[in-house]
Amino acid sequence: MTAVTASVTITHPIGLHARPAVKLTKLAKSFAADIRLRGSPDGEWVDAKSIVKVMSLKLRTGSVLELQARGEAAAPALAALQSLVERNFDEAAVGS
């Protein structure tokens, strides 16, 4: 099975911290696909559904997150995760 890949830059000021990591793993778990991510080109691929592993990457703002998915609905899964990161995990304030 071929893997789908994507990459996205973390722009959240504190990085991939607790609340965003919870959102990311929860979203990953809503897909059946096997999803992995890493924080540097030579880094270790970790399970995107494991918050222990995701937090262990200690990804800070500016890090480029690489995503890889295989299996059912792999492409939509990656699109959804990529969009979550691009949206700053929906944590930015909305101005009036």
Add this chain to the structure above:
Amino acid sequence: MKPRSAVEQRYRGVPASPGLAMGALVRLAAHAHAVAETVESASAEKTRLEAAIGQAKNELAALIAANDAMGADILEFQRELLDDAALAEPAFAAIAGGAGAATAWRTALGEQIATYESADDDYFRARAGDLADLCDRVIAALTGATGAAREDYPEGAILLGDDLTPSRFLAMDWHRLGGAALTAGSRASHVAMLARARGVPLLTGLQGEPVGLAEEAVLDAQDGMLVVSPNAGTRALYAKRIVAAQEQHRRAQAALEHPAVTPAGQRIEVMVNVDDPGAVADEILAASDGVGLLRTEFLFIGRPRLPTEDEQHAAYVRILDRLGGKPVVIRTLDVGGDKPLPGVNIAAETNPFLGLRGIRLCLEKPELFRPQVRALLRAGINRALRVMLPMIATADELAETRQIFAACLAELRTQGVAAELPPLGIMVETPAAAIAIDLLDAAFYSIGSNDLTQYVMAAARDSGGRVAALNDPGHPAVIRLITHVVAHGQANARPVSLCGDMASDPALLKRLLATGLKRLSVAPAALGRIKLAIAEADPDHG
């Protein structure tokens, strides 16, 4: 008995949550559970750990259900950790190798905690506290300790310790306690965030630790100091400051109960801005004159897909009905290329704040806008709904939007669906709208002072230093535009309100009232203090 010989001692610390308190200095009860275990068999230990993890999950679920959104968010991180098999894996491996459940769990979590503690980033380092919390919870379940250690501290006590875990913080009755001073901890910890949200004074990173416990101490979490055995002068000074702060708070709470009226007798309507209706308490809505700005982005952002017309309709009706007939101003979707939406393709822009955002985006993408318009038309029947359009710059945009509302209304009626056109107002946030307000014939105007300031001053708020200082809503250029819009509204019987952050700042209130504004919409947390500031807004002083 007061020890006469006690000499005043001062310890510096980092204010993690501002506030003042004076009270007995009490050491936090030791919270470690001594573990002396006899290992029966690997399978029995495995079962014990599984049961303890299960119990901890149930406890967390109950705490999450009982807490406000912020406390729940913080505990949700712990629940997600506990749900992750990778967390307990090393512990189960150690059990298979002959270790007892408690030792195995403590060792496994200890390694994780050490990894966080060695991080070179404050934020990740602070997560060690969340893991320690989780470690304690499972150990307590294993050892059969019911709940936390006895936390019966004297009324008004100032707690002294190394650190506090989030669940321990959440379990304490802070209405009875003065605050806490911790030798460890940081501003970035979850406990610090909780303390700020609840107004509990908290000092972290205390330098040095008082050896003997004094009867009395002053916790100054404004200037970052713990004063142990304060002398008479210090006590008197802080007693005065604490009374003044309490009095201010008490009066702000009392002001919530009454309509806001200036000393000159002018009634000012004070409404609230709502981001997520679920996060605003009924008491605040009841104390307000309505919702002056409901941002609908909460329905669109952070969702796997766009909300349907029916979902939007239900959400709008819910907030309207919670207000029980008071007006609710719902703003149509206000996003741009900087806040992507699921399934909506917006080309990247070099400057999204000058790009396709607000009403521009909605007019460009009718498939995004029409379900919202239909939901609003249906929600307004027999309810005090007002609809507000963001980022209007020209009369053509207003006309085009009106046509969409008219077309959707006709469509709904053809389909036999009850619908009604609500009053359509506009946000005044582009300099074009503010300057040429006479060209924009809307049912009402609401000044979006955040964007108006940034566009008028050509300075973004999130830039640092010199640029951020230019982003001044009190600058005469901004104030004159506000005055201009208010005057136009008064001359043409169009209500004018202001819903930007400056409305929530008591320091700017007199200048806003001087423009003739009679309606403000403020952050829910600021409602009491703004109502109080209005009641005290003596035009001759300050």
